[in-house]
Amino acid sequence: MKYEFNITKTTSPKEKPNPDTLEFGTLFTDHMFVMNYTEGKGWHDGRIVPYGPVTLEPAAAVFHYAQEMFEGLKAYKSKEGDILLFRPDKNAERTNRTNERMCIPLIDEELYVEAIKALVHVDSDWIPQKEGTSLYIRPFIIASEPFLGVRASREYLFMIILSPVGPYYKGGLAPTKIFVEDEYVRATPGGTGFAKIGGNYAAGLKSQEKAHDKGYSQVLWLDGAERKYVEEIGTSNAFFVIDNEIITAPLEGTILPGITRDSVIQLLKSWGMKVSERRITIEDVFKAYEEGKLSEVFASGTAAVISPVGELCWKDRKITIHDNQIGTLSQKIYDTLSGIQLGKLEDPFGWTVKV
Amino acid sequence: MKYEFNITKTTSPKEKPNPDTLEFGTLFTDHMFVMNYTEGKGWHDGRIVPYGPVTLEPAAAVFHYAQEMFEGLKAYKSKEGDILLFRPDKNAERTNRTNERMCIPLIDEELYVEAIKALVHVDSDWIPQKEGTSLYIRPFIIASEPFLGVRASREYLFMIILSPVGPYYKGGLAPTKIFVEDEYVRATPGGTGFAKIGGNYAAGLKSQEKAHDKGYSQVLWLDGAERKYVEEIGTSNAFFVIDNEIITAPLEGTILPGITRDSVIQLLKSWGMKVSERRITIEDVFKAYEEGKLSEVFASGTAAVISPVGELCWKDRKITIHDNQIGTLSQKIYDTLSGIQLGKLEDPFGWTVKV
Ligand SMILES: Cc1ncc(COP(=O)(O)O)c(C=O)c1O
Ligand SMILES: Cc1ncc(COP(=O)(O)O)c(C=O)c1O
Numbered sequence: 001m002k003y004e005f006n007i008t009k010t011t012s013p014k015e016k017p018n019p020d021t022l023e024f025g026t027l028f029t030d031h032m033f034v035m036n037y038t039e040g041k042g043w044h045d046g047r048i049v050p051y052g053p054v055t056l057e058p059a060a061a062v063f064h065y066a067q068e069m070f071e072g073l074k075a076y077k078s079k080e081g082d083i084l085l086f087r088p089d090k091n092a093e094r095t096n097r098t099n100e101r102m103c104i105p106l107i108d109e110e111l112y113v114e115a116i117k118a119l120v121h122v123d124s125d126w127i128p129q130k131e132g133t134s135l136y137i138r139p140f141i142i143a144s145e146p147f148l149g150v151r152a153s154r155e156y157l158f159m160i161i162l163s164p165v166g167p168y169y170k171g172g173l174a175p176t177k178i179f180v181e182d183e184y185v186r187a188t189p190g191g192t193g194f195a196k197i198g199g200n201y202a203a204g205l206k207s208q209e210k211a212h213d214k215g216y217s218q219v220l221w222l223d224g225a226e227r228k229y230v231e232e233i234g235t236s237n238a239f240f241v242i243d244n245e246i247i248t249a250p251l252e253g254t255i256l257p258g259i260t261r262d263s264v265i266q267l268l269k270s271w272g273m274k275v276s277e278r279r280i281t282i283e284d285v286f287k288a289y290e291e292g293k294l295s296e297v298f299a300s301g302t303a304a305v306i307s308p309v310g311e312l313c314w315k316d317r318k319i320t321i322h323d324n325q326i327g328t329l330s331q332k333i334y335d336t337l338s339g340i341q342l343g344k345l346e347d348p349f350g351w352t353v354k355v
Numbered sequence: 356m357k358y359e360f361n362i363t364k365t366t367s368p369k370e371k372p373n374p375d376t377l378e379f380g381t382l383f384t385d386h387m388f389v390m391n392y393t394e395g396k397g398w399h400d401g402r403i404v405p406y407g408p409v410t411l412e413p414a415a416a417v418f419h420y421a422q423e424m425f426e427g428l429k430a431y432k433s434k435e436g437d438i439l440l441f442r443p444d445k446n447a448e449r450t451n452r453t454n455e456r457m458c459i460p461l462i463d464e465e466l467y468v469e470a471i472k473a474l475v476h477v478d479s480d481w482i483p484q485k486e487g488t489s490l491y492i493r494p495f496i497i498a499s500e501p502f503l504g505v506r507a508s509r510e511y512l513f514m515i516i517l518s519p520v521g522p523y524y525k526g527g528l529a530p531t532k533i534f535v536e537d538e539y540v541r542a543t544p545g546g547t548g549f550a551k552i553g554g555n556y557a558a559g560l561k562s563q564e565k566a567h568d569k570g571y572s573q574v575l576w577l578d579g580a581e582r583k584y585v586e587e588i589g590t591s592n593a594f595f596v597i598d599n600e601i602i603t604a605p606l607e608g609t610i611l612p613g614i615t616r617d618s619v620i621q622l623l624k625s626w627g628m629k630v631s632e633r634r635i636t637i638e639d640v641f642k643a644y645e646e647g648k649l650s651e652v653f654a655s656g657t658a659a660v661i662s663p664v665g666e667l668c669w670k671d672r673k674i675t676i677h678d679n680q681i682g683t684l685s686q687k688i689y690d691t692l693s694g695i696q697l698g699k700l701e702d703p704f705g706w707t708v709k710v
Contacts, residue, residue: 025414025503032413054418055408058387058516059380063409063497066421066553067560103560138503142418148380148493148518150590152560161413163503183545188579190540192558198421199554203547205422205458205507224543225580235505 003046003114005033007122010050019130022166024303029123029135033115033160037105043158046115048122051161057146061153067143068198069098072302073259074165075120075135075355077127078343083120083355085137086302086341088113090259095139097257098195103152104141112139117355119160124355132167168304173334175310175324176299178233179216180282181207182315186231186254188224193231193254201235208234216313218299222282223254229279233309236301237261240280241329242288244295250277260300264333266349282314289319296327305341306334358401358469360388362477365405374485377521379658384478384490384517388470392460394509401470403477406516412501416508422498423553424453427657428614429520430475430490430710432482433698438475438710440492441696443468445614450494452612453550458507459496467494472710474515479710487522523659528689530665530679531654533588534571535637536562537670541586541609543579548586548609556590563589571668573654575637578609583636588664591656592616595635596684597643599650605632615655619688621704637669644674651682660696661689 010030017027028051035046062068071091076084092109099106116137120127127135139160143153184207187193192200204219211219218234231249232238237258240247246268251257268275288294297309308331310324321327339345340352365385372382383406390401417423426446431439447464454461471492475482482490494515498508539562542548547555559574566574573589586604587593592613595602601623606612623630643649652664663686665679676682694700695707 028414028501051413053410054413054415055410058406058409058514059383059493059518060409062553063417063423064425064493064495064553065556065560066423067557068418068421070419101561102557103564136503138414138419140419146383148491150556150559150563152564159413163414185543185545188540188543188546190538190579190582191543197554197557198417198419199552199557201420201505202422202457202552202554204505205420206456208505209458209507224545227545 003111005115005118006047008047008049016126017164019128019133022128022133022164024165024168025136025163027163029126029162029164031119031122033119035115035158037156037158039154043105043107046111048119054157056144059146059148061143061145061147064148065143065150066199066202067102067104067153068141069095069102069104069196070138070140070198071095071196073137074302074341075127075137076342077129080343082343083124083127084341084343085116085120085353085355087259087263087351088116088353090262091139094196094257094259098197099141101192101195102197104143104156107158115160119162120355123162126162126164128164134165136163136165138163168307173306173308173326173331175308175326176217177215177311178218178220178309178313179211179214180312180314181211181219181221182227185224185227186221189253191224191254194251194257196256220312228281228283230282230285231255233299235303236299236307239264239298239300240285240294241296241327243293244274246273246275247280248275248277250279258300260302260305260337263337263351264300267333267336270348285312286314286317286319289321294321296329297321298327298330305338306330358466360470360473361402363402363404371481372519374483374488377483377488377519379520379523380491380518382518384481384519386474386477388474388515390470390513392511392513398460398462398513401466403474409512411499414501414503416498416500416502419503420498420505421554421557422457422459422508423496424450424457424459424551425493425495425553426450426551428492429657429696430482430492431697432484435698437698438479438482439696439698440471440475440708440710442614442618442706443471443708445617446494449551449612449614453552454496456547456550457552459498459511462513470515474517475710478517481517481519483519489520491518491520493518523662528661528663528681528686530663530681531572532570532666533573533575533664533668534566534569535667535669536566536574536576537582540579540582541576544608546579546609549606549611551611575667577637583638584634585637585640586610588654590658591654591662594619594653594655595640595649596651596682598648599629601628601630602635603630603632605634613655615657615660615692618692618706619655622688622691625703640667641669641672641674644676649676651684652676653682653685660693661685
């Protein structure tokens with residue numbers, strides 16, 4: 001191995017959770033990865049240590065100026081017992097694009113992937129095997145310098161924690177009700193929409209609470225400048241199937257370049273389908289519905305892979321998509337992608353990486 | 356006192372710094388205020404404890420989703436030895452406006468001010484008395500629940516830390532060079548510009564670095580939707596004196612409602628001057644300059660009180676304002692406001708609060 005990480009094993013391993021009752025993001029494994037950045041020294045001392053608390057000065061920059069970023073991906077255990085990661089190099093790449101925007105020092109992408117592999121390897125007993133479960137991997141970086149001036153921090157912590165998670169939808173794939181947000185804005189040109197940073201999510205909480213209160217499970221974000229064009233659905237990318245064209249918002253700086261989104265696009269193209277990364281207004285989506293041309297809407301993301309949309313509410317207009325049933329295409333993409341992720345299907349794209 | 360806070364005094368007080376070499380935000384006093392929020396229980400256990408590290412789970416929401424906010428104000432020691440705060444009730448009010456936007460539970464505003472007073476009282480020996488120095492007060496709130504799902508946290512910490520600071524400009528008031536940012540965006544309607552949250556500052560670092568690299572001390576932000584209207588200067592509000600009208604951006608959700616800004620407006624009105632809270636384009640500012648009507652530009656904020664602008668650079672256009680000298684009005688506002696803050700001048704507005 002090119003990268004050697006010091007490993008300190010826990011002396012008090014925790015009990016493994018019941019795979020039948022796993023939730024999302026509440027339980028953590030026995031170990032974590034930690035690496036420090038110090039100005040002049042660069043990233044150093046990558047190490048695996050027992051999972052435990054982080055101790056920072058109250059003046060640490062992350063608490064005041066939110067100089068921080070995160071990533072999310074999953075490890076699966078195949079029937080054959082192989083441990084599979086899904087395109088981890090893409091998370092490393094996206095981390096550096098985020099870091100560049102946030103004035104956080106870049107990380108060697110090969111080291112990044114090796115750190116994930118090494119940690120998953122140490123806690124491999126924690127990967128649940130029940131259908132629909134997986135080990136969620138959360139790399140994140142926080143600015144740790146204790147200084148109250150507004151400038152980039154000179155010290156950082158890069159950490160990776162692991163959480164065994166259950167299926168996103170207990171009853172399997174199920175259509176969701178989505179509220180089109182036309183008051184609050186998630187991202188704007190010149191802003192940070194393409195970066196995976198805390199601030200984007202903090203700013204979105206208010207809208208999400210509003211949608212929940214109205215009985216919707218997530219919001220559909222419109223563009224910040226004109227509030228006309230569809231951008232993302234909650235924490236996932238959005239696809240609209242209109243007249244056999246599959247449309248998703250283009251990567252122009254305001255949406256997160258989802259790794260699932262990219263995989264969906266490649267998959268659809270390999271099936272000879274027409275996929276367009278282009279702007280489309282919410283008005284046109286509703287018009288397509290009225291003309292009987294909107295056959296499916298779905299969201300893509302690491303958490304649920306594919307999540308079909310059953311209802312869209314925009315101002316006082318509500319539409320039910322595909323009879324509130326999972327669309328054929330949504331189902332086919334879900335089955336194929338999760339089949340590849342779990343090592344059940346062939347992987348012609350070379351997406352999965354063995355640990 | 357209506358509010359009683361448990362006080363644990365440090366057993367190892369630190370040495371006080373040399374008042375001649377004080378910087379901003381690097382040194383902290385002996386104590387801090389801490390209060391917890393727990394769902395179902397509300398805010399509880401407000402207490403003063405020795406200044407020391409914060410210990411959180413790596414999964415704490417603040418590290419991932421930046422659910423956090425902060426405030427900033429100053430305590431001064433007058434010649435007579437009185438300890439004076441400047442409009443602390445306004446910081447409490449702004450905190451709750453921020454909290455409302457960020458889904459953070461509101462705090463009793465009276466308790467908030469009492470907590471500041473109690474802490475400043477305990478560390479009153481730390482308030483420097485040299486001309487231009489003060490004790491900077493930093494209240495902040497962080498989401499502490501260890502949970503990786505995207506929703507509002509159910510646990511928070513409210514903390515206050517204190518830092519003795521030197522004068523913002525070592526040589527006294529001095530005109531600054533400001534770069535007009537037309538690529539990156541700080542805030543947009545429907546966003547979080549009016550809230551004092553980490554995410555706004557993290558998103559601004561990139562632009563600030565660009566301006567520094569070009570030899571400017573700060574950026575002037577334009578509106579996010581059209582990049583036409585002037586909004587703020589770095590972490591302060593902006594004023595333009597054109598034809599005896601003093602113009603500052605209106606509070607429409609995209610700029611921080613500065614407490615200094617509000618005080619400047621009240622002061623100018625009390626002097627019978629024409630102050631307008633209205634939109635003005637950067638084009639019109641440059642046009643006014645060309646017509647010889649732009650007499651002064653200045654920024655207002657807690658850190659420097661008033662900061663005159665000597666040069667503005669917008670794309671390839673550069674203008675020198677008031678011969679790169681401090682304007683008469685800027686100087687008069689600075690002298691009056693800092694005179695009131697220090698208890699040197701009468702306080703007809705009832706702005707200062709004795710500890
Ligand atoms: C805002 C946002 N958009 C899209 C996605 C989907 O990206 P990915 O497919 O890489 O998980 C995510 C989360 O992961 C997200 O947070
Ligand atoms: C973005 C921004 N605008 C304006 C201000 C000025 O506000 P105040 O006068 O309350 O200090 C600040 C900082 O304090 C700020 O961070």
